[in-house]
Amino acid sequence: MAMKSNSAAWDDQTPRDPLGYAVSVRDRDVLSMVRRALEAEHCQLAMQPVRTSKPGYPVAFYECLIRLMDETGRVIPAAQFMGEVEETSLGRDIDAASLKFAFQLLKQNPSIRLSVNVSARSLGDAAWRRVLDSELASAALHADRMILEISEDSAMQLPEVVIRFMEEMQPFGLAFALDDFGAGMTAFRYLKDFFFDLVKINSHFTRNIDKDPDNQVLAKALITVAHQFEMFAVAGGVESQAEADFLISIGADCVQGYHFGVPKFSI
16 A cells, blocks of 8 residues: 655644634633633733713722733733633633622722623622622622623523522622623513613714714614613713713713723722
8 A cells, every 4th residue: 555645644634724723722822821810810900980971970880801911910812812711611710700809809999889790601600609609698798889790692691590690689789780782682571670770882882973873873772771771871982072972962871981091900
């Protein structure tokens, strides 16, 4: 039987798509860095202010955004891993770390409120629940200053789980925010069953709203729906005073975006 040439053997053992192979190796390396960062607690929360529409724009609360650092102390860009881990056990671990560090910040800063992002899948995760249950069992209760943000897409994947969790948490004073409102086409029938205290309108509908008639109609409709269900409306992604002025004029209760403050590691 004729033997394969060396070049043929090399071709059998080498990926046919070198770029795809390089990307897969990079992704594995990034996920390994994320795991090591979580294990070593090389994590920190950046906080972005959410401001009320009142004169002077006082801060209503801060949204916590987790930052993971590699061995050199550099931040691992979230864009490189969040899409990969969002629906995995690693994503649950990130949610648990975010909640843990957010409660620590509440203890250190008794005058502020914080929001932290959580996937609907994490609500039943053992590690995430241990962090929450430990806090709820603590004598120094801070839950009434915590807001849990659940994206519209995540909430609609497991609506019954989210509703049951909200019912369970009602006695503890936790607040809930529906993030990316309008992006995932929430079935409005669920809004009557959920217990969201506020919605955060997706930035797609607020961008250039002072100049975009379509966004003006859509944002106004979303704010009207929020108010009908007795929820505060937060306009996200605000990058100019003109956008802020228009959003406030159509009823936005709070504004958030780079125009009002970038995420920072200190308040």
